[in-house]
Amino acid sequence: MKDIREDIAWAKINKDVLKSLENPRKLYWVILLIAIAMVGVAVGCEIYQYNTGMGVSYKNNTHVWGLYIATFIFWIGMSHSGTLLSAILHLMHADWRKPIYRFAEAMTTFSLMTAGLFVAVHLGRVWQIYYALPYPNGRMVWPNFQSPLLWDAMAIFTYLSSSILFLYVGMIPDLAICRDNMNPGWRKKLYTALSLGWEGTDRQWRNFRVTYLTIACFLIPLAVSVHSIVASDFAMSQQPGWHITSFPPYFVAGALYSGCAAIITLFIILRYVFKFEEYMTLPILKKIVRLTFAIAMVWTYLNLIEYASVWYGHEQAAKDVLIQKATGPYAPFWWMMNFLGSIVPLTLFFKRFQTHIPLLFAVSLLLNMGMWLERWMIVAPTFSHGYYPWTWDHDQWPSLIQWGIVFGSFGWFTLLFMVFCKVFPSVSMYEVKEMVYHRSQATKKLEATAKLAAAGLNAEKGGAH
Amino acid sequence: MSVSNLLENWSDFRHTHPVDDVPHNPYKWAMSIDLDACSGCNACSVACYAENNLPVVGKEKYSHGHSMHWMRIERYWDEDLGTEGGRDFPDQGAQFLPMMCQQCEAAPCETVCPVGATNHTPDGINSQIYNRCVGSRYCEANCPYKVRYFNWYDYPTTDNVWPAEMNQQLNPDVTVRGKGVMEKCTFCIQRVTVAKNNAKNEGRLVHDGDVQTACQQACPTSAITFGNLVDPESRVHKQWQAQQVELAKDEQAKDKEEGGSGLRGYRIFEELRPYPSVMYLERVRESAV
Numbered sequence A: 001m002k003d004i005r006e007d008i009a010w011a012k013i014n015k016d017v018l019k020s021l022e023n024p025r026k027l028y029w030v031i032l033l034i035a036i037a038m039v040g041v042a043v044g045c046e047i048y049q050y051n052t053g054m055g056v057s058y059k060n061n062t063h064v065w066g067l068y069i070a071t072f073i074f075w076i077g078m079s080h081s082g083t084l085l086s087a088i089l090h091l092m093h094a095d096w097r098k099p100i101y102r103f104a105e106a107m108t109t110f111s112l113m114t115a116g117l118f119v120a121v122h123l124g125r126v127w128q129i130y131y132a133l134p135y136p137n138g139r140m141v142w143p144n145f146q147s148p149l150l151w152d153a154m155a156i157f158t159y160l161s162s163s164i165l166f167l168y169v170g171m172i173p174d175l176a177i178c179r180d181n182m183n184p185g186w187r188k189k190l191y192t193a194l195s196l197g198w199e200g201t202d203r204q205w206r207n208f209r210v211t212y213l214t215i216a217c218f219l220i221p222l223a224v225s226v227h228s229i230v231a232s233d234f235a236m237s238q239q240p241g242w243h244i245t246s247f248p249p250y251f252v253a254g255a256l257y258s259g260c261a262a263i264i265t266l267f268i269i270l271r272y273v274f275k276f277e278e279y280m281t282l283p284i285l286k287k288i289v290r291l292t293f294a295i296a297m298v299w300t301y302l303n304l305i306e307y308a309s310v311w312y313g314h315e316q317a318a319k320d321v322l323i324q325k326a327t328g329p330y331a332p333f334w335w336m337m338n339f340l341g342s343i344v345p346l347t348l349f350f351k352r353f354q355t356h357i358p359l360l361f362a363v364s365l366l367l368n369m370g371m372w373l374e375r376w377m378i379v380a381p382t383f384s385h386g387y388y389p390w391t392w393d394h395d396q397w398p399s400l401i402q403w404g405i406v407f408g409s410f411g412w413f414t415l416l417f418m419v420f421c422k423v424f425p426s427v428s429m430y431e432v433k434e435m436v437y438h439r440s441q442a443t444k445k446l447e448a449t450a451k452l453a454a455a456g457l458n459a460e461k462g463g464a465h
Numbered sequence B: 001m002s003v004s005n006l007l008e009n010w011s012d013f014r015h016t017h018p019v020d021d022v023p024h025n026p027y028k029w030a031m032s033i034d035l036d037a038c039s040g041c042n043a044c045s046v047a048c049y050a051e052n053n054l055p056v057v058g059k060e061k062y063s064h065g066h067s068m069h070w071m072r073i074e075r076y077w078d079e080d081l082g083t084e085g086g087r088d089f090p091d092q093g094a095q096f097l098p099m100m101c102q103q104c105e106a107a108p109c110e111t112v113c114p115v116g117a118t119n120h121t122p123d124g125i126n127s128q129i130y131n132r133c134v135g136s137r138y139c140e141a142n143c144p145y146k147v148r149y150f151n152w153y154d155y156p157t158t159d160n161v162w163p164a165e166m167n168q169q170l171n172p173d174v175t176v177r178g179k180g181v182m183e184k185c186t187f188c189i190q191r192v193t194v195a196k197n198n199a200k201n202e203g204r205l206v207h208d209g210d211v212q213t214a215c216q217q218a219c220p221t222s223a224i225t226f227g228n229l230v231d232p233e234s235r236v237h238k239q240w241q242a243q244q245v246e247l248a249k250d251e252q253a254k255d256k257e258e259g260g261s262g263l264r265g266y267r268i269f270e271e272l273r274p275y276p277s278v279m280y281l282e283r284v285r286e287s288a289v
Helices: A010-019 A026-051 A067-078 A081-091 A099-122 A128-134 A150-180 A186-194 A200-234 A247-273 A283-309 A314-329 A331-351 A359-384 A400-423 A428-463 B003-009 B045-049 B060-065 B108-112 B139-142 B189-200 B214-218 B233-241
Strands: B028-036 B074-078 B095-100 B116-119 B125-129 B226-227 B276-281
Touching: A010 A150, A010 A428, A026 A186, A026 A400, A067 A200, A067 A247, A081 A099, A081 A247, A081 B276, A099 A128, A099 A150, A099 A400, A128 A150, A150 A186, A150 A200, A150 A428, A186 A283, A186 B139, A186 B214, A200 A247, A200 A314, A247 A283, A247 A359, A283 A314, A283 A331, A283 A359, A314 A359, A331 A359, A331 B125, B003 B108, B045 B074, B045 B214, B108 B116, B108 B139, B139 B189, B214 B226, B226 B233, B226 B276
Parallel strands: B028 B276
Antiparallel strands: B028 B226, B074 B095, B116 B125
């Protein structure tokens, strides 16, 4: 089966994608309200925590970090989806990414925004968060550049601004199409402003292509470095179970894994809701699924490396933490993480499941659950069973405040994404047109060669007589 | 502060231990705790509460792990003595370890604070700057001893933290910390500063005994010795020397010899190389005698 039909009319592409921007059905508003309610829960929890103190999260002197850091890493991880699809696959000329990278990039941007919120929620004195910035101050104090948390701040800031830029710049031709096809109203005004006068001249396209390529090349090392830096929050510390060299690639692999699984989830949703079956085709889904499987195996390998390097290493404290993970109070979650992360993706190996939509939807959600558990299992067991036995705390669990804020973050992400899908085209129209054009050229070439070959054969046959 | 200043000086202290033959500050504050003398009475802990305006968090918060004891007494049981008789009385083999911030020369907490709220003073104390702290808690995450304490609630505005009349003994030399700030033992830096100022006014260095930390002052058995490690006349210097414990090593003479030596001095988690400034004198075990 073909990734996309090569005879789709361009006007049809416009029409189909612009249809997704029409006024939404009732269900959209219901789900949006639910998302807002979820955000409300998180905001309420945070207000309570802000006023009362971090103690309401049930973190304590031993478990100084909890779900906020774990979920922060989870959202940063999820943000690698867009970069993988837009930038990496762009450089690899994998044109099957064209119908799906737009919403993936949007996912990147919103994941990063959500992750940033968790940094704020996690701080004891969030109103002084600007201390982490090198702003001119009377004390002439710089932030501490030795600290991985500060590298985090710089890296995420850079990554977020670059991702927003990438998303926006990549959308300009599409915004011009929206501008040209909309009836006057707030939408037309918005698209006119945002499309920056795009006319689609040759010169504009040439500049555009170069700019896009440049940002893509810039974004790839950024993505790798951002999650490596987040990993070094742990790897650069001294704590048993964290001080492992393979953490940066392990985290990056986990991030790509998370992102791909999330792409599958959103792919299935958007395909169904906006009836994008022509563009988000099953062969493309199959490719994404196989990519997810490959990354899942890479992650499994790196995960096993982490266990092996601890087990065959010489640090007893780290070994004890590993044994604690498998047999201690967090054991059910740890085993579930390993099952969801390493065993469940094996279903993606089998061809008959690679386009089975209900199964893929469930599996992709489970994979992400596994990845979230992985982040939690990195944070909590090391605290519970650190170097100093007197400080061990095997009985600490996050409070409802923590769960509430984590829960609300999913609502926040959903809210942002749903608004995006209704204001901006979630399929890249111009890139789909490119894809269709290239496919139709390729098909014509094949047909021409086939005709020539047939004619040549006939001529030979004729000549032979 | 200029960028060149930043680049040159930011981690100077991590590379020059004050007992090397390099010019350094005339002070290096250190401590030595005799575990044989320690009876676990907790007077040091209480004195620390009084001196440093520590909030009494109460039973419920303590059970959640939100304790605030900068100086804590840890109780261990000597299994060799056999604790089958129960663990109700100290005579049944209890051992006590006073643990507070070890003021590490290469502190794992100092490098990881994103805003630089914890640094090292030239005279060897790990400083915590309350008004700079944004509460990321990375310092406590990285501390192997877990001797840092976070203000999980706003204790100055909480009831029963300093019940009536107790609030009259609050120390005006020490600030109170609001919520979201990390704090820890400071080797009573407020007392050290006063002593140094007095000495400077008289044109001399601080003599041994001029300054006592609150815990040292309260200890009924004089188990805690505090002083200037650089001063050859100080008690703490003589104790370190007698035990052959050196600041810049990660394994001391006591553990090097096979079959043990007569030495009792060691530091906790030396092998992790934070170079702590607190030496413990091992308890003479009754089971070994």
